[in-house]
Amino acid sequence: MSEFTVGIVGCGLISEAHLQAWAKTPGFTVKGVLDTNREQAEKRASQFGIATVYDRLDQMIAECDIVDVCTPPASHAAIAEQAIAGRRHLVMEKPVVTKLADWERIVPKAREQNTKIAVIHNVKYLHSVQTAKRWVDEGRIGDVVRVQREFLTHPDHDRMLVGDNHWSHALPGGRWFETLPHELYLTHWFAGPLELSSVTALASPQAPSGAPADEVLVTLAGGRAIASFHFSAHCRENRRTLMIQGTQGRITVDLLADFPTISSLADSKLRRVVGRQVVEAGATLLRAAPDRGRYGVRKLRKESPHLKIIQALGRHLRDNAEEPTPLAEVDYVIRNCDKIGREIDRQITLARGR
Ligand SMILES: NC(=O)c1ccc[n+]([C@@H]2O[C@H](COP(=O)([O-])OP(=O)(O)OC[C@H]3O[C@@H](n4cnc5c(N)ncnc54)[C@H](O)[C@@H]3O)[C@@H](O)[C@H]2O)c1
Structure with missing residues (x-):
């Protein structure tokens, strides 16, 4: 089975649940982590035995098939747009964006670049x-x-x-x-x-x-x-x-x-x-x-x-299984938020x- 590489952006509280989940998901390897607070990224890297702590997002995008966004919501849109431009798939924590205009700009770009966007609707x-x-x-x-x-x-x-x-x-x-x-x-x-x-x-x-x-x-x-x-x-x-x-x-x-x-x-x-x-x-x-x-x-x-949804996302990204968070659901959530x-x-x- 070919391995997908994952990069985690944002190494705060919720990243731990993501890292635990990816570690138990066959076919995926977390290649590196990134945080504006490098100490926090190093802490997570050593906790999960991850080799790379990136300094810049473009380095992560160059080396990882999937960018998993675990930063505060106001930063999500810019990270997503950069990952989409690099033709990477996205796993995103909710709230996906804080401005509707950002979402409306992201969706057509993702379609153009064949990027899949999966959102952590974990409940x-x-x-x-x-x-x-x-x-x-x-x-x-x-x-x-x-x-x-x-x-x-x-x-x-x-x-x-x-x-x-x-x-x-x-x-x-x-x-x-x-x-x-x-x-x-x-x-x-x-x-x-x-x-x-x-x-x-x-x-x-x-x-x-x-x-x-x-x-x-x-x-x-x-x-x-x-x-x-x-x-x-x-x-x-x-x-x-x-x-x-x-x-x-x-x-x-x-x-x-x-x-x-x-x-x-x-x-x-x-x-x-x-x-x-x-x-x-x-x-x-x-x-x-x-x-x-x-x-x-x-x-x-x-x-x-988080383990259950990341495993479902994994099956979707790897085997094209049914998407656990359909775009219509994500769109409904963002517009009403x-x-x-x-x-x-x-x-x-x-x-x-x-
Ligand atoms: N699905 C859930 O049940 C659930 C639960 C908690 C949090 N969340 C979501 O997860 C996201 C993160 O929440 P958290 O509680 O882990 O936040 P947190 O404040 O604990 O951690 C955020 C981390 O991101 C880093 N960061 C901030 N901006 C960055 C940037 N531009 N690039 C790289 N790193 C950056 C910070 O230094 C910090 O370490 C939020 O969207 C939040 O709503 C979801």
Whole structure:
């Protein structure tokens, strides 16, 4: 099997998950790494036994078949354009770009140069989310009428909300723009390309500088489904949930615990006496023991969603297997991130002017 060479640009936090994943993906070898902070690149290179630490992007592009972009989002477009000009394939962390105009310039260039662009929409590859999708596809909850996502965080557990100078604070809409791709591709996957209906951004005096709109509610609608996302910068519970309501049942996924539950109980007098939550709690407990066992095994084997998606991307780039992040999904995410980010900023400006 011929080997593809990979170059990693950006050796910060997420690069570790990429490097672990490429190391377990047959047919690919990470040839070198690059970071504007050379010390950081050297640290990653020695951690993973990588021979080359590049000084310049053009050197990496000359020597690597795939450029894997793990830098902060504002730098993605320039790196992608240089890689495309060098006829290299791209793996890109989300958010792919911070300006829609950059994306609209990149897509035709990539087409011209036959560059494949694969984006890390990794939450689709969480075991719990894959299970939820299988349940939906099997018709276990009927037709999807609602997708609801909560991202309720707090500076105590959100490294991006700490302090005043994390790069995410400068994104459109602040820190929320960094996670918005996850909300949008999940909605697209479960309910199709819903249209943006509304953005409600509350800019309270308690807002941290990274999320000047500290409570945000986004709604989208189309066909028979409605989706909503709630972002909060004040929730010490640290909730990351995905709820999919169907015409015959409901799936709830705790994304942090990677644990899905399903309920499709018809209403009845007995059920009202016992209480729906009590009946559901029993069913959840029965599922929990084997599920938690398998969760532990996945953790021990380091089977992360990044590994799953990079392996799928690998099969796509090497064997032309189905692309795990179709262009229509990526395009939907980028266009709606842009609209939502700009609308949050508009409302913050209005609130500050009052
Ligand atoms: N898919 C996910 O679940 C997930 C999780 C975390 C982060 N991310 C994404 O990954 C990307 C990186 O995030 P992170 O948390 O690793 O950031 P980070 O701040 O930890 O690391 C970024 C690294 O890039 C380097 N860098 C900055 N500009 C550069 C440039 N032009 N060329 C080379 N190196 C440069 C920095 O020195 C730093 O070492 C972001 O797009 C982020 O949104 C995705």
